[in-house]
Amino acid sequence: MELDPILLSRLQFAFTVSFHIIFPSFTIGLAAWITTLEGIWLATGNDRFHLIARFWTKVFAVSFAMGVVSGIVMSYEFGTNWSRYSEVVGNVVAPLIGYEVLTAFFLEATFLGLMLFGWNKVPPWLHFLACLAVAVGTTLSAFWILSANSWMQMPAGHEVRNGIAFPVDWLKIIFNPTFPTRLGHMVVAAYITTAFVVFAVGARWLLQDKVVEEARIMIRMGLGLLIVLVPLQGFLGDASGLNTLEHQPVKVAAMEAHWGGPDDTKGPIPWVVFAWPNEAQERNDFQIAIPYVGSLILTHTLDGTIKGLKEFPPQDRPPVAIPFFTFRIMIAMWGIMMLTILTGAVLWLRGRLFQRGLFLRIASYLWPLGFIAVLAGWYTTEVGRQPWVATGLLRTEDAMSPVTGHAVLTSLLLFILVYGIVFTAGGYYISRLLKIGPVPEGDGSDDATALRPLSAAQDAGRKAIQAGE
Template sequence: MELDPLILARIQFAFTISFHIIFPAFTIGLSAWIATLLGMSLWTGNVRYKDLAQFWTKIFAVSFAMGVVSGIVLTYQFGTNWSEFSLAVGNVIGPLIGFEVLTAFFLEASFLGIMLFGRDRVSPAMHFTAAVLVAVGTAISAFWILSANSWMQFPAGHEVRDGIAYPVDWWQVIFSPTFGWRMVHMLTAAYITTGFVVLAVGARFWLKGKHLPEAETMMKMALGILVVLTPVQAVIGDFHGLNTLEHQPAKIAAMEAHWDGTHPAALVLFAIPDVVAEVNRFEIAIPKLGSLILTHDLNGTFPGLKQFAPEDRPPVLPVFISFRVMVGIGLLMILLSGLGAFAWWRGKLFRPNLLMQVFANTWPLGFIAVLAGWITTEIGRQPWVATGLMRTEDALSPVGAATVLTSLILFVLVYAVIFVSGGYYINRLLEKGPVRHVPKEPLRPTRPMAAAQDSGRIALSAGE
C-alpha cells in the first residue's frame, strides 16, 4: 500500500497539536490560580495560601516546561510539512506568531523566575506581582495564537496578489469575525480545566486524610469558581455557535449532522451520519429543537450539508461526535459543580460519600472537553487550511511520505518520553502535597562571638 504524505502530515500535526494543547489549557488557568492564592495570602496574611501557591507553582513549572518543549515543533512544521501554506499566508500568520514571542514570551520569561523562586527572596507584594504578570503573559499568548487560528477560520483584513495573502488592515486581521467568542470560550475552558484539577486533588487529599486544611481550601475555592464559570461557559458556547453559523455554516451543519436546510432542524442526540446516502442512520433526535437553539425560532432554517458541494463539506462523523463529547462533558461539569455547591451550602460537602469519590476523579474532564472542542474546530474547518484561500491538500510541502513517516514516529517516541517522565514527576509532587512553611528564625551569635561581645562590653565599662 502506498503511503499518502498528506494523510501522514495531517496525522503528525494533529498529534503534536493535541499533545501540546493540554499544557496551555492547564497552565493558563493554573497561573491565574497561583496568582489568586498569593493575592489571598497578601490580603489575609494566612500562610496556608502561600503554602498552596508554592505547591502548585512546582506543578506549574513542570507543566509549563512540557508545554514549551511540545510547542516548539509546531512552528517548525509550518516550514517542513506545510511550506506552501507558509508561502501563501506567511505574511499574515508569521507576524502574529512573532507578536506572541515579543509580548507573551518576553513577559513570562522576565517574571517566571521571580514567581518560581521568589518566596523569601523578594517581598510578598513583588512575588504576587510576578505571578500576576505571568498569568497575564499566558493569556496574551492565548490571544495571539487564537488570533492566528481565527484568521485561518475566517480570513479578513487582507488582499491576495498572485496567490499570496498580504495584510492591509491589521485591526481586521487580529480581530477577525470569529476571534472574540473563540477567545472568551478558550480562556474560560482553561480556567474550568484547572478548577476541576484543583477540585480533584483536594478531594483526594481529603479522602486520604492528608493535608486536610489545604484540601478543604482547594475544594471550596475550586467549587466557588466552577459553579459560576460552568453555566457561563454554556452561554458563551451558545453565542460562539451563533457566530460560527454566521461565518462558517458548513461547520455548523457538520456539527449537527444537518443535511436538508429547507426544513427546521432537529436536535440530533445520536446518529451515525451516512455521507454517501446523505442521511443519518439510527438517529435519535428532538424535532425542531436544533432550529430553536441556532435561530431562536422553532420553524427557523439554516444551511444543511446538501447545500454545499461535496468537496466543500467537512468530515461529518468526527465533527458530529467530538461536538457531542464536548457538550456532554460541559453539561456534566455544570451538574457536578451545582451538586458540590449545594452540598457545601448544606454543610455536607466534606463527607466520605459518593460525591467526594466522584470529585476525586474529575481531573480529566476539562482536558477531554478541550481536546474535543479543538477537534470540532479544526476538522470542522476542512477542507480548508485557510477558509476560501487555500485547501489543505494544496498547503503540503514537496516531501516524501517516508520522510514524514520517519519524523512522525520520532515525534511519537519523544513525546511519549516527555509525557511519561513529566507525568511521573507531577504525580510525585501531587503525592507529596503542600509543605507547610516554617518561618526562619533570626541568626543568633555563636558562643565565641558572644564571648567577644562580652569582652568588648567589659573593656568599655573599664574605660568609663
C-alpha cells in the first residue's frame, strides 16, 4: 500500500500541535493569575490569597510540564517533517523562534524551579518576582510564536530570491499585517480559558462547601475578569475577522461557506447558520441562513458583500467544511460565555451570585469552554490557510521532508500512543488535584511533602483512597 507522507505528516502535526496548544492556552493565564494572587497576598497580607496561589502553582506545575514536553516536539518537527519549509522560510521564521527561545523559554523554564520549590527558600518578594518572570516568559512566548504564525498567514517584509525567502525589514516581518489582532485575540483567549477554569472550580468548591471563602474569591476574580474579557474578545475576534478578510479573503469565504460566483457578486449576503458544504458541486447542501446578517458581520453594512469561493481558482482554495464548522463552534462557545457572564453579572448585582443554585451548578461544568474555543479557532485559521503553509510563498505539499510514508506512519502511531497515555494520566492527576482542593497549611500534610509540586495531589490521592473512593 502506498502511504502518503504529506497527509500523514499533516495529521501528525495537527495531532501534536493540538495537544500542545491546550497547555499554553491554560498556563499563560494561570501564570498571570498566580502572580496576581501572590501580589495581592504581599500587598494585603491576606493568607487566603497565599493558599490559593500555592494550590494553583501545583496545577500549574503539572500543566506546564506537559506543555514543555509537547513543545519540544514542535521545535523539532519543523525539521523532521517539513524540511523544505525550514529551508524556504528559515531565514525569516527561524529567527523569530530563536528569539522565542532566548527571551521566553529560558526565562519561564529556569524561574519555574524557583516558583515551584522556592516558597521557603527565598523571601516572598523574590518568589513573587520568579512568578512574574514565568508569567512574562509565557506571554513573550505567545508574542513570538504568534508573530511567526502570522507571518506564515500573511508574509511581509521579505523578498524571494531563487525560491528562498530573505529578510528585508525585520520590523515588518515581526509586526506583519495580521499579527497585532491575532496576538490580542489569542492572549485574551488564553486569559478567558484560565478564568473559566478558575470560575468553574470555584463554583464547584462552593457547591461542595469546601474552602468556601477561597471559592468565593475565585468566583469573584474569575467572573469579574470574564465580564471584561468576553465582550472584549467579541471586538478582537471581529477585528481579527476583518483583518483576515483584507489579507486572506479566501479563508473568510471558506469560513462562511460563501461560494459567490459570476451571477452572485452583489450583496446582501446571508449568514449561513448550518450547511453541508459540497465542494464537488461548489454549493451548500441543507443550508439554513439568516438574510443580511452575513453582510452585517463581514462588512458592517446591510448590503455589503465579500468575494466568494468561486472567485478563487480551485487549487488555491482551502477545504471548506473544517473552517466552516470549527468557526461556528468557536462562535457558539463565545455565545455560551456571553450568556454565562450576563447571567452572572445580573446575579452579582442582585447579591445572589453565591447562592447554591442552578447557575453555579451549570457554571461548575463550564471549564472546557475556553479550550474548545481555542482549538476550534486554531483549526479555523490553520486549515483556512491551506493550501499554503506560507501564504503565496510555499504550498504545504511542497514543504515536506524527504521521508517515507512508513516512517511517518510509525511516528504518528507512536505519538498517538504516547500522548494518549501521558496526557490521559496528566488530565486525571489534575482533576484529582482539583477534586481535593487546597489543604490549609498547618495540618502538616502540605509541609511534609511540599518539596514536589504534586505532593498535594499525592496527599489528596491518599486521602481519597482512605475515604474509600
